[in-house]
Amino acid sequence: MSGFDRRQFLKLTGGSSVVALSGLAGCSGGPSGGAETTDNSDGGSGDDETTTQSTDEVDANIGMVYATGGLGDGSFNDQAQSGLKDANEEWDLAYEEAQPENVSDFANYQEQFAQSTDPEYDLISTIGFLQADALSETAADYPDQKFMIVDSVVEEPNVNSYVFAEHEGSYLAGQLVAMLTSTEFSAGAAETVSDEKTVGFVGGVQSDLIEKFEAGFRAGVADIDDEISIQSSYVGDFNDPSGGKEAALTMYGDGADFVYHAAGNTGTGVFQAAQEEGRFAIGVDRDQSLTKDSYADVILASMVKRVDTAVYNAIDGVVEGTFEGGNVTPLGLQDEGVALVYGDEIGSDVPSDVVDTVDSARQAIIDGDISVPTSPDDV
């Protein structure tokens, strides 16, 4: 006698599974029949929408390997995904998306895509500079497979690399806040403290790439007024909103009028802090006054980095047959690869003379009259 009643157990488990199955019928969604891709009404960013057509019916099969952190970060990966979505509206694509958890998994993910025969992928997009080491091996092993990488250069004949001039876009963000911090300026839910000439920068994980943002920002501020003090802090994580909030609160507490972030989802905390303190924040990667619209009343501008353009261009090349491997495409201010976009809600309050100064700085960088440093040590 073990004290178990087997029949009772079966009744319980059997009963629950029947309940579960009958509950299924009530779920919304499910296949819509043999139609083409349906629009998703969930609005969740993690939903894959892959057409299950046979491979010869589509224009191209695309494999996406996102950066660690995955989709739903509101900046980098989502921006890459929107390039894929745009291309999918233009052409008839089938795509598969993968979100590795660790840097050491990249090689395996890339290999899985490259050796896949059902479907054969026409292009494999690798997002983020941490994939570069793995990709230089994978691309050499699969010379007939076309690849693209964002944020890094891989010198293989079958890889197209896309790099951005983050420092140049950040320079403009620096110019904007430097001109406003010493004036009395208010817009939306925020205003400057006129007697304090302080601005802040919050970074995610300290690395050469994020330091490009900081360097450009510092240079942009210093070229307006080198009296302005610039506080900078690296939270150590791209997905730590509370850490971002702490860092930004400290800066606002020290009189900072603006905090610019390059920290992915950590930057959400910066926006929270800005709202609490009634000061301004500058977004990054996407127009965050749209993607994080609950903070639109404090986001004065965003330094947009068009990862989507890179993805779209690479897909364009594959579909139209113009893809030539081994190219490096720099995306700077000139081709809108990076740009300073004013906030959707309060951006129009920026005085026109400030806007003109920023515009002329942009032109000066394009013309080569201003060269922006890429390391904070050189500012």
Added chain:
Amino acid sequence: MSLRDRLEAVLARLVRASATERILISSASLLLSVLVGFVLILMAGRMTSCGTAAVSYFGVGFCYDPFLVFNKLFLGALGNPINPDFNPLQGEFGAIIRPGFDLLNGQLATTLSETTILIFAGLAVAVAFRAGIFNIGAQGQLVMGALATAIVLLYVAPFVSGAFGTLVLLTLGILIGATAGGAFAAIPGALLAYAEANEVITTIMLNFVATAIALYLAANRFKDPESFANQTVALPDVALFPNVVFQPRDDFSLLALGFAIVLVFAIWYLLTRTALGYDIRTSGIQPTAAEYAGVDAERTIVTSMVLSGALAGVGGAVYVLMVLGNFQTGVPSYGFDGITVSILAGNSPLGVGFAALLFGVLKSGSIVVDVGSDVPPQLVGVLRGLIILFVAMPEFFRLIGARILPENIAEPEQAAPDGGEVTDDE
């Protein structure tokens, strides 16, 4: 029979289970978790929308096919050995093994490479657990081991060459990893032994310390100037594990797996057949009695923590010398997975090997699922968690039961007497 008596009877039954029964229980749990996973996948397949149904049952279409998911999860991790034409359910009897299947494929290499490192991490946690210490700091110890190995070998590697040089460097690298991990674990060990500082708190905090030290050194002093990433300069090939039969790009060496298996038996021997092992086990079971029997409690605590940290450090060294070839920040959570591996194995060194293999299969298989199906990675994570949970639960209850039940439960016919102290019968 009150509910409490009943629960105790069940616990007692679990505690008494023989090794064969335990394996059977684990297998049954695995099967059950797959069944539950099936239902979950079907439900998730009704909650999303897709163009065409992946599969339909009873006239209801579903977006995800559970058969496909579990096929890719378990067999994908081995490189899909099964021939698609072999399907007894549909009456197709082709050859069982897929034509062109190569046993030495990249996916199996990934599986075994994960397994290898998890063996070290699992052993590390198991040794501490057996001494009654919760070493939550295996992750930090592993990071320190990896970092020290990558940095020291950079300076030593230029002086040797050839096969003999590889042997020297590998031995040295593993020793350095063990030393760094062991030294880092000695800190919470000493704090626990001599200041009675709760080891769970100290080891968790030291994980952050290790990560911060690693980030600082890899981003500044030892950074590879050529790279955007925070990583050290790549070690020369002479310092890395030779790929015995697998491809060099697969980042896996049978040599390392062999070493891990040897260590499994060595730790088993140490725990069960030596005086030190006796000390460790008795302090884990009953510290007061061990002290009475002449075991030096403080020294045993420090020793078992150092041994535990050294094993984790070796895991870090192997991660650098087999997988990465340098040190890079963002080390996967091997140390934390090691805790689960150890509990899954009932803290037995021999069981750690099998538990690590299960983990390796799930890790590598989930990559295949992620790439080869539309199932979102979050759902695959849930399935992985389910499997681990189901397999670990009986072992977990066994450990709890062994701890709270009175000693005289060996007689199955005897009604269980009242338990010693009041506990949560959850």
